[in-house]
Amino acid sequence: MKKVFILHLISSIGISYGLINFVSISFTGLEIFAVVAALLLVFWLLTYVFHRLYFNTFRAGINLAFYFMxxxxxxxxxxxxxILSPGHQFxxxxxxxxxxxxxxxSITLLANLITLTPGTITLEVSRDKKYLYFHxxxxxxQDIEMAKQKIKEGFEKRIMKIKA
Known part of the structure; x- marks a missing residue:
């Protein structure tokens, strides 16, 4: 799945590079991106042998990245x-x-995303990989369960959509 997507991406870039050198017209970055995207779309439309799961995985990864940002x-x-609120008690x-x-x-990705988010840090994953402990x-x-649910519905749900 990942190999097919990478093969399509490399093929698109290679064909675009060859076309640009063959025509010997200088393209802007946006035009080069458009050519690569068009060729990638053509490969996607012509591929009926492979599952389109890698495009769904790519979309899920982009969704996770935007959610993290x-x-x-x-x-x-x-x-x-x-920090700026005087007298605030943590x-x-x-x-x-x-x-x-x-x-x-998946567990490592979740732990790293939790750690990279300010105000939280992952402490440990249980030996049986059933629990993740974080600060x-x-x-x-009264919001402890809501904090757990936010991570499950946010990061964990989006990571599960990535078929890795």
């Missing part, structure tokens, strides 16, 4: 607000998140 910005603003907690993910890659800087006592 959104969470990164929101978390940064939340931490800045906490309510830190160590949470135990039950995992639905099974593969080492969160500020969570009210």
């Amino acid at each position: 959104k969470e990164l910005v929101v978390s940064n603003f939340r931490i800045i607000n906490f 309510k830190p907690a160590i949470l135990e998140l039950p995992l639905t993910l099974k593969s080492d890659f 969160i800087v500020d969570v009210p006592k």
Whole structure:
């Protein structure tokens, strides 16, 4: 699946490079991108032998990346607000998140995304890979379950859509 996508991408770039050198017209970056994208689309439309799962995986990966960027910005603003608010009392907690993910890659990706988000850090994964322990800087006592649910519905759900 990944090999087919990489093969299509390399083929598209190679054919685009050959066409640009053959025609010997100087293209802008946007035009080169359009040619590569058009050839990639042609390969996708002509491929009935392979499953289109790699395009769904690519789309799921892009979705995860945009979700992470959104969470990164929101978390940064939340931490800045906490720092600039005088007299704000942090309510830190160590949470135990039950995992639905099974593969080492998926669990590692989730742990790294949690750690990269400001205000949280992954501490440990249980030996049986059923629980992930992480520290969160500020969570009210009544919102502990909501904090766990946000990670499950956010990061974990999007990681599960990536067939890795």
